[in-house]
Amino acid sequence: xxxxxxxxxxxxxxxxxxxxxxxxxxxxxxxxxxxxxxxxxxxxxxxxxxxxxxxxxxxxxxxxxxxxxxxxxxxxxxxxxxxxxxxxxxxxxxxxxxxxxxxxxxxxxxxxxxxxxxxxxxxxxxxxxxxxxxxxxxxxxxxxxxxxxxxxxxxxxxxxxxxxxxxxxxxxxxxxxxxxxxxxxxx
Numbered sequence: 001x002x003x004x005x006x007x008x009x010x011x012x013x014x015x016x017x018x019x020x021x022x023x024x025x026x027x028x029x030x031x032x033x034x035x036x037x038x039x040x041x042x043x044x045x046x047x048x049x050x051x052x053x054x055x056x057x058x059x060x061x062x063x064x065x066x067x068x069x070x071x072x073x074x075x076x077x078x079x080x081x082x083x084x085x086x087x088x089x090x091x092x093x094x095x096x097x098x099x100x101x102x103x104x105x106x107x108x109x110x111x112x113x114x115x116x117x118x119x120x121x122x123x124x125x126x127x128x129x130x131x132x133x134x135x136x137x138x139x140x141x142x143x144x145x146x147x148x149x150x151x152x153x154x155x156x157x158x159x160x161x162x163x164x165x166x167x168x169x170x171x172x173x174x175x176x177x178x179x180x181x182x183x184x185x186x187x
Contacts, residue, residue, distance in 0.1 A: 016048050016049070016050050016051075017048065017049045017050075017051065017183050018046065018047070018048045019046070019047050019048070019049070019181055020045060020046045020047070021042075021043055021044065021045060023181060023182075024179065024180060024181040024182075025041055025179070025180075026041060026042045026045060026065065026177060026178075026179045027039070027040070027041040027177070027178050027179070028040055028041070028042075028175055028176060028177040028178065029175070029176050030153070030171065030172045030174070030175045030176070031171070031172030031174075032077070032170070032171050032172070033170050033171070038072065038074070038077050038081070039072055039073075040070050040071060040072035040077075040078065040081065041070070041071065041072070042065050042066065042067075042069050042070055043066075043069040043070075043071060044065070044066035044068075044069035045063065045064060045065040045066060045069070046063075046064055047061065047062055047063035047064065048061075048062050049061055049145070049181075049183070051143075051183075057102075058102050058109070058130065058145070059102065060099045060102070061097070061098075061099040061102075061111055061113070062097070062098050062099070063095075063096070063097045063098075064094055064095070064096050065094065065095040065096075066093065066094065067082065067087050067089040067092060067093055067094060067095060068082055068089040068093065070082060070087070070089075085160065086153075086158055086160065087118065087158065088118065091119070092117070092118050092119050094116075095115070095116065095117045096114075096115070096116040096117075097113055097114070097115050097116075097124075098113050098114055099111045099112065099113035100112050100113045100114065100123075101113070103125075107127070108127060108128070108129055108130075109127065109128050109129065109130055110125050110126065110127050110128070111125070111126050111128060112124070112125045115151070117151075117156045117158075118156040118157055118158050119157075120155075120156045120157060122155055122156065124149075124151075126147060126149040127147060127148075127149075128145060128146065128147035129144075129145070129146050129147065130143065130144070130145050131143070131144040132144075140184055141184075142182060142183070142184055143182070143183040144180065144181075144182050144183075145180065145181050145182075145183070146178075146179065146180035146181070147178075147179060147180075148176060148177070148178050149176070149177045149179075150174050150175070150176050150177075151174070151175045151176075151177065152173050152174055152175075153171075153173060153174075153175055154173055
């Protein structure tokens with residue numbers, strides 16, 4: 001899945017690009033017996049990516065998501081996702097990811113950092129892709145960054161039901177997050 005946006009607040013002299021829901025989307029899904037898959041997105045988040053001056057290297061990533069902003073086409077599922085039974089948005093209103101290191105290897109890129117969700121901080125490594133190109137007509141440089149991240153909800157003590165939550169039968173254990181952002185640098 002790909003979701004693009006424009007109008008990113010750019011400060012390349014400072015090597016920082018900020019983004020939010022106006023520029024990109026964060027969507028996710030998890031298996032749910034009643035629906036097949038619960039597909040939702042977050043409508044309130046902000047983040048920043050630090051790059052070197054010529055957009056050739058990503059140096060860090062920081063993201064904060066407002067948990068209560070999760071929504072889908074199923075309002076009662078959204079209410080359940082925000083409830084104490086799952087994400088508990090009242091007690092844990094933010095999901096935060098802060099990178100420690102960006103790794104480039106033969107397979108592509110990985111971001112290593114700390115994911116804080118549901119009151120638990122856990123070291124994670126997520127893959128992502130970077131495509132850098134120049135529009136020959138306008139000479140604008142574009143940087144497309146995207147990824148699909150798999151997060152085990154039980155690693156963050158998100159338990160559907162203490163009695164029924166064995167083996168991910170009603171609600172899957174893995175929440176898949178798809179995201180993408182396009183950074184446009186106008187020369």
